[in-house]
Amino acid sequence: xxxxxxxxxxxxxxxxxxxxxxxxxxxxxxxxxxxxxxxxxxxxxxxxxxxxxxxxxxxxxxxxxxxxxxxxxxxxxxxxxxxxxxxxxxxxxxxxxxxxxxxxxxxxxxxxxxxxxxxxxxxxxxxxxxxxxxxxxxxxxxxxxxxxxxxxxxxxxxxxxxxxxxxxxxxxxxxxxxxxxxxxxxxxxxxxxxxxxxxxxxxxx
Amino acid sequence: xxxxxxxxxxxxxxxxxxxxxxxxxxxxxxxxxxxxxxxxxxxxxxxxxxxxxxxxxxxxxxxxxxxxxxxxxxxxxxxxxxxxxxxxxxxxxxxxxxxxxxxxxxxxxxxx
Numbered sequence: 001x002x003x004x005x006x007x008x009x010x011x012x013x014x015x016x017x018x019x020x021x022x023x024x025x026x027x028x029x030x031x032x033x034x035x036x037x038x039x040x041x042x043x044x045x046x047x048x049x050x051x052x053x054x055x056x057x058x059x060x061x062x063x064x065x066x067x068x069x070x071x072x073x074x075x076x077x078x079x080x081x082x083x084x085x086x087x088x089x090x091x092x093x094x095x096x097x098x099x100x101x102x103x104x105x106x107x108x109x110x111x112x113x114x115x116x117x118x119x120x121x122x123x124x125x126x127x128x129x130x131x132x133x134x135x136x137x138x139x140x141x142x143x144x145x146x147x148x149x150x151x152x153x154x155x156x157x158x159x160x161x162x163x164x165x166x167x168x169x170x171x172x173x174x175x176x177x178x179x180x181x182x183x184x185x186x187x188x189x190x191x192x193x194x195x196x197x198x199x200x201x202x203x204x205x
Numbered sequence: 206x207x208x209x210x211x212x213x214x215x216x217x218x219x220x221x222x223x224x225x226x227x228x229x230x231x232x233x234x235x236x237x238x239x240x241x242x243x244x245x246x247x248x249x250x251x252x253x254x255x256x257x258x259x260x261x262x263x264x265x266x267x268x269x270x271x272x273x274x275x276x277x278x279x280x281x282x283x284x285x286x287x288x289x290x291x292x293x294x295x296x297x298x299x300x301x302x303x304x305x306x307x308x309x310x311x312x313x314x315x316x317x
Contacts, residue, residue: 002210003261004217008238009285016210175213186207 001181004167014167017099017176017190019088025063027077037073038080041066089171098162101183101190105156114154159183214260218282227252227302228295233266233279234287245287248277251295253304255281267307274308 001015026039043066047055050065058065061082074080091097111117111132120128132151136144161182168177182190225231233248250268253276257263262281267274279286296316307315 002214002259004213005260005280005282005284007284009236009283011280011283016207016213018209170213173209173212175209177213 004177012167012179013181014177014179015182017088017178017182018174019091019176021174022086023063023066024080024082024084024086025058025066025069026061026082027080028071029077035073036075036077037071038077039069039071040086041069043067087171088169088174088176091166091169091176093166093169095166096163097166097178098160099164099178099182099190100158100160103155103157103159103183104185106154108151109154110151111149114152115149117149211259217260222281223289225252225289225291226294227255227304228299230292230294231266232290232292233277234289235279236285236287249292250275250277251304251307253307254302267304 001013003011003013006012022040022042023044024038025041028035028037028039030036041058041063044064045067047065049067050058054069055065063083106113110130112119112130117132119130120126120133122129135148135150161180164182165179166176167179169175170177184190229252230250231252234245235248237244237246248266248268250266252264253267254265255262256265260280260282263278264281265276265278267276269275
């Protein structure tokens with residue numbers, strides 16, 4: 001993340017996203033597939049980096065193979081052609097988008113980090129500092145309830161951040177500047193979707 | 206930092222950043238908007254710290270107003286910061302990057 005100045009001097013915190021260029025590598029239509037969607041490819045790849053099914057599909061469609069393929073549901077595939085390139089210019093300043101990504105992994109985390117449990121006292125003779133504490137009652141019910149929050153592998157899950165506003169678009173460099181943070185590490189892969197209504201775009205932070 | 210982010214930041218950074226250092230007595234010309242009116246408000250004081258880097262670099266200026274210490278932090282690259290001029294340098298070179306110890310001093314001992 002970084003920050004930019006608006007014209008009136010207001011400071012806006014933004015995340016810089018590299019959105020595209022994405023190539024339309026396939027269309028899904030109602031008659032043939034039962035749903036309508038656009039398949040986009042991001043980051044062209046050499047043949048040896050792509051599995052054979054994807055490679056053959058790309059050859060048949062007459063497009064280059066891509067490292068990342070992702071389908072985006074649209075109401076109508078009209079206006080999209082296989083081979084067409086989409087850049088960051090499909091978005092405008094002020095558009096509201098949802099951003100989907102995989103959050104940073106936290107490893108196997110205790111209850112404090114994983115669920116926000118409170119910690120015990122470090123002093124006054126307490127031995128229960130980061131322990132989970134009681135996980136249930138006694139002879140009745142005599143078991144631990146399902147869903148009891150315990151230590152677990154935290155992070156690295158798919159998360160959607162809703163209603164982020166686009167502050168700036170750079171079509172030449174293919175960049176989007178979005179107000180606020182997005183899930184995942186620097187250089188992580190994300191999807192950018194027009195808020196709630198599914199329009200397009202794969203992207204990269 | 207990421208190259209792309211650096212390039213983006215460059216667009217929002219001033220090309221000719223006024224040169225001043227910690228310890229300098231500076232005059233900051235700050236643009237104030239009151240409804241429709243715009244006016245320039247000067248703030249004169251001693252620079253006590255720089256923080257951040259790139260576009261988010263800021264500096265803090267300290268002065269004594271009616272016996273009370275007042276500090277303001279300005280974003281170096283903000284378009285509202287019109288100009289920073291050095292009124293005079295410190296009498297003695299400051300030995301540290303942050304002059305927070307001036308807060309506990311008054312009168313002559315607060316002089317650099």
